Every structure is written in C-alpha cells, then in structure tokens.
Amino acid sequence: MPRSVATNQEMRERSRERILGAALEVFAEKGYEAASISDVTARAGVSRGLVAYYFPSKRELAAQLLDRWLDGIAGLLAITGTPDERLAGIIDGALTAAAAGLPVQRLAISLMMQPSTHGVFAEVETRKSARLVLVEDAIREVFAARGAADPAVEEMLLRATLEGVTVKLAIYPETFPLEHVRRRLHAGYGLPAPTTPLPVPSPPVNRLRAKA
Known part of the structure; x- marks a missing residue:
C-alpha cells in the first residue's frame, strides 16, 4: 500500500532533523572547520546522498x-x-x-x-x-x-x-x-x-x- 503524502512528509522531516542534530553534535565536538560531511553522515547514520539532498554543503x-x-x-x-x-x-x-x-x-x-x-x-x-x-x-x-x-x-x-x-x-x-x-x-x-x-x-x- 503506497504511503500517504503526510507520511512521506513526516519521514522527510525526521530525516532532516536527524541530520541537523548530528551536525550540531559534530560541530560542537570538532568545530566547524575540522568537521566534515562524512562525520555528519556517520553520526546521523544516513547516506551522503541523503545529506546532500537536504543540505548541499x-x-x-x-x-x-x-x-x-x-x-x-x-x-x-x-x-x-x-x-x-x-x-x-x-x-x-x-x-x-x-x-x-x-x-x-x-x-x-x-x-x-x-x-x-x-x-x-x-x-x-x-x-x-x-x-x-x-x-x-x-x-x-x-x-x-x-x-x-x-x-x-x-x-x-x-x-x-x-x-x-x-x-x-x-x-x-x-x-x-x-x-x-x-x-x-x-x-x-x-x-x-x-x-x-x-x-x-x-x-x-x-x-x-x-x-x-
């Protein structure tokens, strides 16, 4: 059964929030300059492509x-x-x-x-x-x-x-x-x-x- 539009939106929001939460943790621990997108993806447990989809840089x-x-x-x-x-x-x-x-x-x-x-x-x-x-x-x-x-x-x-x-x-x-x-x-x-x-x-x- 296809997911509803509301369910898809909720899943996207959860993914986005997980990435932002991971980025905040990584930036706090390593500093903005030293942190990398790879660090964020590893902390969030998502693919690099998903991070790039929401946040290009x-x-x-x-x-x-x-x-x-x-x-x-x-x-x-x-x-x-x-x-x-x-x-x-x-x-x-x-x-x-x-x-x-x-x-x-x-x-x-x-x-x-x-x-x-x-x-x-x-x-x-x-x-x-x-x-x-x-x-x-x-x-x-x-x-x-x-x-x-x-x-x-x-x-x-x-x-x-x-x-x-x-x-x-x-x-x-x-x-x-x-x-x-x-x-x-x-x-x-x-x-x-x-x-x-x-x-x-x-x-x-x-x-x-x-x-x-």
Whole structure:
C-alpha cells in the first residue's frame, strides 16, 4: 500500500532533523572547520546522498542551525505585559535559551568570531534581517515605554550584555552563576526581584573556571 503524502512528509522531516542534530553534535565536538560531511553522515547514520539532498554543503548545514538560533531570538516578540514585565521576560527568556541550547550557542559564537566563517553568520543574519528588526524595535519600544532617553542605545547595551553572558556561559557552563547574574540584571534595571529561579542549573558564586 503506497504511503500517504503526510507520511512521506513526516519521514522527510525526521530525516532532516536527524541530520541537523548530528551536525550540531559534530560541530560542537570538532568545530566547524575540522568537521566534515562524512562525520555528519556517520553520526546521523544516513547516506551522503541523503545529506546532500537536504543540505548541499557544510555551509548550508551551519546556516540552517544558525537560522533556528535566530528564530529563537525572534521568539522574544511573543512576550506580553507591562514594560517591566516584558523586559524581565526578555532577560529571562534569553538566559534560559542560552543555558538550554549551549551547543548551538557555541556554534553561533564560533561562526561569528572566526574570520573564515563570519560570512556564514552574516549571510544568515541578512536572511533574517526583517525579523531581527522587529525584535530590535520591540526591545526599543520597551525601553521607550520605561522612559529611556535613548531606547536604541539601551537595546544595543542589553543585547551586548546578554550576548556577553552567553559567551561566558558557553565557556564556563559548570561554574557560571546564572541565577545570581539574572537577579543582578533585574536589580540593575529596577525590576522586581524574581520570585522563582530559572529552570536551568546555576552554581553558587565562586570563580569562573573551566572543567577538564
């Protein structure tokens, strides 16, 4: 009995997700430059032809993973409430996403920082430019509603701060005191203290050290 269109689509989606998951693991372990398509096919347990069918190149694999990372940032548009509630939600959402998705965070950081791969990041960022503008404008609207003199600068400063936290968290996942940093950010913006902790691990404040 022939498979239905829906069943075929579901099988294609599963194959695609398996390949993307394998690519993320391989890139996280070996780094983008050292990883090969053969590494990805072996990890995914699929043929090279199937990988090529969905992703013509290693660059496209990385681009698709970055695409999802940027979609996660665009998820901040769904946050509602008062300006203070929205700002708290943006901070908490960004920190939770960073802690819960460290492999893709590391990939994004490495691609944007290395001169040889910065073009991949820039290409995806350009592709998502319209949605990113919506995110930037939404954050600027929050700061404008809170009475900021220059909402654009406040938006850039907040994003730079959150991205800096993400970099440190990616380097020191076992020792970065995320909950304490989160509460300091809330206090710094004059927001009420959080009543519940973030749903991710957070060690006590000590010193940032990488674990072997």
